[in-house]
Amino acid sequence: MTDLTSGISSTVRQTWVITLRDLKHWQREPWGPLFGILFAIMMLLIFGYLFGGAIEMPGGGTYLPYLLPGVLALTMMFGIDGTMSVVTEDTKRGVTNRFRSLPMSGLAVPLGRAIADLGNSAVQLGVLMLGGLVIGWRIEGSFLEAAAAVGLLLWLRLAMLWLGIFLGLTLRMEGALTMVQVLVWPLGFCSSLFVSPETMPGWLGFLAAWNPVSATATACRDLFGNPTGITSGVLADHATLLALAWPAVLLAIFVPLSVRAFRRLG
Amino acid sequence: MTSTPLSARGVRKRYRDTQALDGLDLEVSAGTVHALLGPNGAGKSTAVNVFATLTRPDAGEVRVGGHDAVRHPARVRSTIGLVGQSAALDEALHGRENLVMFGRLHGLPKPDAVRRAGELLDAFGLTEAADRKVSGYSGGMRRRLDIAAGLVTRPRILFLDEPTTGLDPRGRHEVWEMVRQVVADGTTVLLTTQYLDEADQLAAMVTVLGAGRVIAEGTPSALKSDLGGDRVIITGTGPDDLARMAGVLGSAAVVDPDRLEVTVEAGAAGGGAAVVEVVRTLDSAGITVDDVLLRRPTLDEVFLHLTAPDHVLDPEGAAR
Numbered sequence: 190m191t192d193l194t195s196g197i198s199s200t201v202r203q204t205w206v207i208t209l210r211d212l213k214h215w216q217r218e219p220w221g222p223l224f225g226i227l228f229a230i231m232m233l234l235i236f237g238y239l240f241g242g243a244i245e246m247p248g249g250g251t252y253l254p255y256l257l258p259g260v261l262a263l264t265m266m267f268g269i270d271g272t273m274s275v276v277t278e279d280t281k282r283g284v285t286n287r288f289r290s291l292p293m294s295g296l297a298v299p300l301g302r303a304i305a306d307l308g309n310s311a312v313q314l315g316v317l318m319l320g321g322l323v324i325g326w327r328i329e330g331s332f333l334e335a336a337a338a339v340g341l342l343l344w345l346r347l348a349m350l351w352l353g354i355f356l357g358l359t360l361r362m363e364g365a366l367t368m369v370q371v372l373v374w375p376l377g378f379c380s381s382l383f384v385s386p387e388t389m390p391g392w393l394g395f396l397a398a399w400n401p402v403s404a405t406a407t408a409c410r411d412l413f414g415n416p417t418g419i420t421s422g423v424l425a426d427h428a429t430l431l432a433l434a435w436p437a438v439l440l441a442i443f444v445p446l447s448v449r450a451f452r453r454l455g
Numbered sequence: 456m457t458s459t460p461l462s463a464r465g466v467r468k469r470y471r472d473t474q475a476l477d478g479l480d481l482e483v484s485a486g487t488v489h490a491l492l493g494p495n496g497a498g499k500s501t502a503v504n505v506f507a508t509l510t511r512p513d514a515g516e517v518r519v520g521g522h523d524a525v526r527h528p529a530r531v532r533s534t535i536g537l538v539g540q541s542a543a544l545d546e547a548l549h550g551r552e553n554l555v556m557f558g559r560l561h562g563l564p565k566p567d568a569v570r571r572a573g574e575l576l577d578a579f580g581l582t583e584a585a586d587r588k589v590s591g592y593s594g595g596m597r598r599r600l601d602i603a604a605g606l607v608t609r610p611r612i613l614f615l616d617e618p619t620t621g622l623d624p625r626g627r628h629e630v631w632e633m634v635r636q637v638v639a640d641g642t643t644v645l646l647t648t649q650y651l652d653e654a655d656q657l658a659a660m661v662t663v664l665g666a667g668r669v670i671a672e673g674t675p676s677a678l679k680s681d682l683g684g685d686r687v688i689i690t691g692t693g694p695d696d697l698a699r700m701a702g703v704l705g706s707a708a709v710v711d712p713d714r715l716e717v718t719v720e721a722g723a724a725g726g727g728a729a730v731v732e733v734v735r736t737l738d739s740a741g742i743t744v745d746d747v748l749l750r751r752p753t754l755d756e757v758f759l760h761l762t763a764p765d766h767v768l769d770p771e772g773a774a775r
Contacts, residue, residue, distance in 0.1 A: 290509060
């Protein structure tokens with residue numbers, strides 16, 4: 190019992206030390222996260238102004254309120270490669286091995302990383318939502334609904350960053366990061382983030398509707414009171430449930446796998 | 456506290472198609488520097504990773520600081536310091552912040568971690584750079600901070616995996632000085648190196664590894680004398696002298712006409728006696744010489760000899 194409590198309290202303390210260390214990185218070298226925000230703003234402008242006029246909405250509604258929650262979900266998803274690259278960097282430098290040689294919990298290093306990156310993502314979300322409000326996006330739902338939407342986005346990000354931690358610990362060949370950076374594009378775009386799956390060929394629309402990020406984007410549109418572009422199907426009926434369940438499934442898989450990978454690196 | 460800091464018996468580790476460790480035995484005595492010497496791929500780093508609990512061996516027994524490294528890795532981790540091949544530092548943090556962080560992860564309360572960081576920075580001449588980002592450090596400074604990070608909790612045994620690889624001569628000397636200081640403070644050091652002079656400079660015991668097993672072991676001077684005795688090298692004044700020298704010195708003399716040199720192996724009597732003998736013989740034959748040099752085999756020669764592909768082991772596995 191006392192062993193367990195002292196174990197938990199030392200894990201919490203170690204996790205906090207790692208979290209502070211990771212946060213200090215953002216403070217000392219802010220270019221990565223800043224670029225992440227710039228990138229999201231660029232996507233917003235490209236899709237909002239360049240392509241937006243040409244995109245038709247099933248079930249009516251204008252494009253910008255549809256687009257913005259999509260860009261928010263995309264930013265959460267593209268966090269994979271940011272997390273992966275810092276984890277890979279630590280492993281390459283031998284920092285991860287030094288952590289592994291210390292008498293500390295196998296959970297502390299990945300968990301500290303997860304908390305720090307989640308904090309960084311919360312800031313990104315805030316900046317993007319403000320940017321959206323400036324260019325004319327409106328939250329039509331209640332404050333609580335909007336807060337729930339932000340919660341779902343961060344929930345998605347949490348799952349994505351554990352996936353990034355796992356990939357960073359296990360894919361050690363040269364070019365793995367580039368591969369992931371390329372692959373997130375089709376995975377991100379084959380979804381409801383930018384266009385409604387109902388406008389796609391049947392099989393593609395089916396895949397897009399079952400994409401985890403589609404569930405989050407659709408549920409957020411609902412909660413923000415924005416048009417969902419969805420009139421029937423699984424997303425119309427169960428978007429919120431899926432937005433809760435998908436990340437839960439990913440977490441149940443990748444948290445234990447990451448902790449195991451951390452211990453087994455050698 | 457009286458147990459040996461490290462003992463390993465029959466350690467084996469296989470990675471896909473390479474047998475990295477093939478029955479490694481090792482015993483490290485307390486308070487000394489022990490060098491693991493070997494070419495790339497000899498299994499040095501794998502051995503250190505097994506001892507530091509980063510890698511699980513396939514077979515064999517490893518005890519570090521009195522604990523079984525396979526059954527109780529967490530206990531081993533609290534008695535060791537590991538300094539890996541690349542400087543495992545957080546480049547974005549200051550030197551001091553790195554040391555405080557590693558101290559806290561070792562379980563030190565914050566004030567203790569801060570105090571210990573200060574001590575180490577002082578001891579290793581890093582106080583001036585302590586509050587700057589590590590990314591601006593020189594190679595030698597980085598390495599010293601890296602080693603200091605392995606010392607935050609005063610480990611019983613410190614593992615240094617190729618601590619001076621990639622450093623300039625000045626950096627190497629700084630690190631050597633630091634290792635001597637660490638051992639003087641009572642910590643046992645196991646270091647791996649490809650540099651023979653490094654083992655010669657620092658180590659009380661040298662274990663030569665080849666293909667995952669021990670091919671020779673001993674003090675640096677014992678290893679050198681195992682290879683054969685000293686050599687006397689005589690430089691002649693002209694090509695004609697060489698033949699005459701070879702004539703009077705007997706069949707053991709080896710002539711190198713390009714360098715105007717004749718080499719004679721010193722017998723059991725030792726190098727000093729051999730020099731006197733050579734000079735006396737040449738003098739009574741009326742041959743003048745340019746230079747007479749007594750040379751001991753270098754660890755380089757020992758190393759090349761032991762790791763040569765045609766080197767055969769006797770049944771005990773010791774060097775020929």
